[in-house]
Amino acid sequence: MRTALVIGTGLIGTSAALALVQRGVVVHLADHDREQARTAAALGAGADEEPEGPVDLAIVAAPPAHVAGVLADAMRRGVARGYLDVASVKGGPRRELEALGLDLSAYIGTHPMSGREKSGPLAATGDLFEGRPWVLTPTRDTDTEVLNLALELVSHCRAVPVVMDADAHDRAVALVSHMPHLVSSLVAARLEHAEEAAVRLCGQGIRDVTRIAASDPRMWIDILSANPGPVADLLTEVAADLAETVQALRALQSGDDAKRRDGAGGVEDVLRRGNAGQVRVPGKHGAAPRAYEVVAVLIDDQPGQLARIFADAGQAGVNIEDVRIEHATGQQAGLVQLMVEPKSAQVLATALRERGWAIRQ
Amino acid sequence: MRTALVIGTGLIGTSAALALVQRGVVVHLADHDREQARTAAALGAGADEEPEGPVDLAIVAAPPAHVAGVLADAMRRGVARGYLDVASVKGGPRRELEALGLDLSAYIGTHPMSGREKSGPLAATGDLFEGRPWVLTPTRDTDTEVLNLALELVSHCRAVPVVMDADAHDRAVALVSHMPHLVSSLVAARLEHAEEAAVRLCGQGIRDVTRIAASDPRMWIDILSANPGPVADLLTEVAADLAETVQALRALQSGDDAKRRDGAGGVEDVLRRGNAGQVRVPGKHGAAPRAYEVVAVLIDDQPGQLARIFADAGQAGVNIEDVRIEHATGQQAGLVQLMVEPKSAQVLATALRERGWAIRQ
Numbered sequence: 095m096r097t098a099l100v101i102g103t104g105l106i107g108t109s110a111a112l113a114l115v116q117r118g119v120v121v122h123l124a125d126h127d128r129e130q131a132r133t134a135a136a137l138g139a140g141a142d143e144e145p146e147g148p149v150d151l152a153i154v155a156a157p158p159a160h161v162a163g164v165l166a167d168a169m170r171r172g173v174a175r176g177y178l179d180v181a182s183v184k185g186g187p188r189r190e191l192e193a194l195g196l197d198l199s200a201y202i203g204t205h206p207m208s209g210r211e212k213s214g215p216l217a218a219t220g221d222l223f224e225g226r227p228w229v230l231t232p233t234r235d236t237d238t239e240v241l242n243l244a245l246e247l248v249s250h251c252r253a254v255p256v257v258m259d260a261d262a263h264d265r266a267v268a269l270v271s272h273m274p275h276l277v278s279s280l281v282a283a284r285l286e287h288a289e290e291a292a293v294r295l296c297g298q299g300i301r302d303v304t305r306i307a308a309s310d311p312r313m314w315i316d317i318l319s320a321n322p323g324p325v326a327d328l329l330t331e332v333a334a335d336l337a338e339t340v341q342a343l344r345a346l347q348s349g350d351d352a353k354r355r356d357g358a359g360g361v362e363d364v365l366r367r368g369n370a371g372q373v374r375v376p377g378k379h380g381a382a383p384r385a386y387e388v389v390a391v392l393i394d395d396q397p398g399q400l401a402r403i404f405a406d407a408g409q410a411g412v413n414i415e416d417v418r419i420e421h422a423t424g425q426q427a428g429l430v431q432l433m434v435e436p437k438s439a440q441v442l443a444t445a446l447r448e449r450g451w452a453i454r455q
Numbered sequence: 456m457r458t459a460l461v462i463g464t465g466l467i468g469t470s471a472a473l474a475l476v477q478r479g480v481v482v483h484l485a486d487h488d489r490e491q492a493r494t495a496a497a498l499g500a501g502a503d504e505e506p507e508g509p510v511d512l513a514i515v516a517a518p519p520a521h522v523a524g525v526l527a528d529a530m531r532r533g534v535a536r537g538y539l540d541v542a543s544v545k546g547g548p549r550r551e552l553e554a555l556g557l558d559l560s561a562y563i564g565t566h567p568m569s570g571r572e573k574s575g576p577l578a579a580t581g582d583l584f585e586g587r588p589w590v591l592t593p594t595r596d597t598d599t600e601v602l603n604l605a606l607e608l609v610s611h612c613r614a615v616p617v618v619m620d621a622d623a624h625d626r627a628v629a630l631v632s633h634m635p636h637l638v639s640s641l642v643a644a645r646l647e648h649a650e651e652a653a654v655r656l657c658g659q660g661i662r663d664v665t666r667i668a669a670s671d672p673r674m675w676i677d678i679l680s681a682n683p684g685p686v687a688d689l690l691t692e693v694a695a696d697l698a699e700t701v702q703a704l705r706a707l708q709s710g711d712d713a714k715r716r717d718g719a720g721g722v723e724d725v726l727r728r729g730n731a732g733q734v735r736v737p738g739k740h741g742a743a744p745r746a747y748e749v750v751a752v753l754i755d756d757q758p759g760q761l762a763r764i765f766a767d768a769g770q771a772g773v774n775i776e777d778v779r780i781e782h783a784t785g786q787q788a789g790l791v792q793l794m795v796e797p798k799s800a801q802v803l804a805t806a807l808r809e810r811g812w813a814i815r816q
Binding site for chain 2: 295306346408
C-alpha cells in the first residue's frame with residue numbers, strides 16, 4: 095500500500111491515518127466537516143486534499159448510520175482500488191450496500207476493537223490500535239487483493255487481525271460488550287435512590303461491576319441503536335436466567351426443607367455457570383486466564399511507596415503481572431495487591447518482607 | 456475491655472482475636488473443632504482454654520445458620536458481660552434469638568465488611584479489618600455498655616464503625632454485594648458456551664463486570680441462603696428494568712421512526728440512570744469518587760518496567776492513586792494506566808516523556 099484516502103477524520107480515522115503516515119504511506123484526508131480534516135492534517139495525519147487518481151485503499155470512518163451512503167459515493171466515484179469501513183457494527187451497513195446494488199468485491203467491512211473516552215482528531219494517536227483485535231469480515235465475493243490491503247492496514251496499525259462473519263461479529267460484540275454494558279447500567283441504576291448508609295458499604299466487587307456504567311450515554315445510544323437485535327436476544331436469555339434465580343431465592347425463603355434444597359440447587363447452578371463462563375474471559379495476555387497469585391502489601395498512600403515496592407520487586411527479579419490498589423472506605427491506608435506467577439509469589443513476599451514491607455499473602 | 460472469648464476460630468474470629476491480643480486484651484479461644492482452636496492459639500491469637508470467670512466480651516464467629524444456637528448457649532452459661540456476633544446477615548439470627556426468649560440487652564449483632572478468598576485460622580491476620588466498615592446493629596434495648604464494648608473491638612481492629620438497623624443492613628448488603636454478585640454470574644454464564652472467536656474480543660469492560668463471578672459457589676450459597684428475601688426483591692426490580700430495556704431495543708428494530716425514537720429514549724433512560732447510580736459508588740478513599748486523570752504509558756512487559764515507571768513518577772513528586780495494566784489480546788505489550796490527581800497529570804506526563812516513556816494521555 096502506497097496511498098490511502100481516509101474519509102471521516104474523527105478519532106478512529108485520524109489514528110489510522112497517523113499510523114499509515116508513520117509507516118510511509120501517502121495519506122489523503124476528507125471529512126464532511128472541512129475544519130476537522132484540516133485539524134487532522136495539522137496533526138501530521140496526511141494532506142487534506144483530494145488525491146489526483148485512485149488510491150490503493152479508501153478507509154471510511156463514519157458513524158454506522160452513514161457508512162453505506164459514504165461508501166457508495168466513494169465507490170461510484172472510483173476513488174480507490176479497495177474500500178473498507180471501521181464501524182462498530184457490520185451486518186446493517188453490508189445489507190444497505192447490497193440493497194444499493196453495488197459490486198462489493200472491492201469492499202471489506204472491518205472493526206478495530208479500540209476506543210477511548212475522548213473523540214475527535216485531537217484525541218487520535220498512531221498507537222491507538224496497538225495490540226488490539228481488529229475484526230475483518232470478508233465474504234466469498236471479497237477480492238483477495240482487498241483482503242490483503244486490509245491486512246496491511248491492520249499490520250501497519252500493529253493490531254491483531256481476526257476474521258469473522260459480519261453477523262457473527264455483531265452477535266459477538268453484543269455478547270462481550272453491548273449486553274454487559276447495559277447490565278452494568280441496570281445494577282448501577284439500583285443505587286440511584288439508595289440510602290447513603292447502604293452506599294457506604296460498597297466494596298471492590300460492585301465498584302468493578304458498575305465501572306462501565308459511567309460511560310457517555312450518547313455514544314452508547316448510537317452503538318446500541320446499530321445492534322439492537324443481538325443485544326435484545328442476549329438480554330432475553332439473561333432475563334430467563336434471572337427469573338429462575340428469583341424463583342430459587344424465593345424457594346430458599348420457604349419453611350419446607352425440600353423446597354429450600356431445590357432453591358439452594360438453583361442458586362448453585364447460576365453460580366457454577368458463572369464460574370464456567372468467567373474462566374473463558376481472556377486474561378491480559380489473551381490466553382485462558384493465567385492463575386496468578388496475589389501478594390498483598392500494606393501501604394499508607396504516601397508518594398513514593400509504590401515506586402519503592404516496584405523497585406524492590408524488580409531487584410528480586412520478579413515481574414508484576416497486574417496490580418490492584420484497594421483503599422478502605424474513609425481511610426488513606428490501603429492494600430496493594432501484586433499479581434505474579436505462582437512460582438514468584440514466595441520469592442516476592444520474602445523479598446518484600448526483608449525490605450520491611452507488611453505482607454498479607 | 457481486658458478479657459474476651461472468641462467462639463469460632465475461623466478466618467474472622469481468629470483475625471479479631473489477633474487484633475485484640477496485639478492491643479493487650481487477654482483472649483480465650485473456643486471452637487467446636489478443638490484442633491482449629493489449637494491452631495489459632497499456636498498463631499498467637501490467645502489461649503485455647505475456658506476463662507475462669509465471665510469475660511468482658513464474647514465474640515461469636517460462627518456461620519449464620521449456627522449463630523443463634525451458639526449465642527444462646529453462651530448467654531445461658533453467662534460466659535461474658537457482653538455478646539456479639541459477626542455473621543454476614545443480621546435479621547434472621549436476631550429473630551431466632553428473640554424466639555428463644557432470651558434477654559437481648561447484653562447482645563449486639565455486628566458485621567465486619569471484610570473477607571478474603573481464603574478461610575480458616577491460617578488465613579487470619581490482625582489487620583484484616585483495617586479501614587473496612589464494621590456494621591453495628593444496636594436496638595433500643597441494647598445496653599450502652601455493650602455498645603461501647605463493640606465499639607472498642609471495632610477500634611482495636613482499626614475498622615470504621617457504621618450503625619444500622621439489622622434489616623436495613625441485610626437490605627444494604629443485598630444491594631451492594633449479593634445482588635451484584637448474582638448479576639455478575641448471570642453475565643458470565645452467557646460466555647459458558649460462546650464461540651471462541653467471540654470470546655477473543657473480550658476487553659476490560661466485561662473483564663471487570665465478571666470478575667466476582669469467579670468466587671467459590673459454596674461460600675456464596677451460604678451467604679445467599681441467609682438473605683434470600685432482600686436479594687430476590689432487588690433482582691425483581693432489575694428484572695423489571697431489564698424487560699423495559701429489551702422492549703426499547705425491540706422498538707429500535709422497528710421500521711417506524713416514532714417507535715425507534717421511543718426505543719432510543721428507553722435505552723437512554725437506562726444508561727442515564729446507570730450514570731446516576733454509578734457516581735454514588737464510593738471511590739477508594741470512601742468519598743464521592745474523585746475525578747482522577749489517566750496517564751497511559753506503553754510498556755512491553757519486561758521485568759523492571761513498572762518499577763522504573765513508578766520510580767520516575769516518584770522522582771517527579773507525583774502520587775499514583777490507582778493503576779490499571781491492560782494487555783492486549785495475544786500480545787505481551789500493553790498499557791499501564793496511571794490514575795493521578797488532575798493537577799498532577801501534566802507534570803507526570805511531561806516527566807515520563809522526558810525519561811523516554813511513550814505516553815498516551
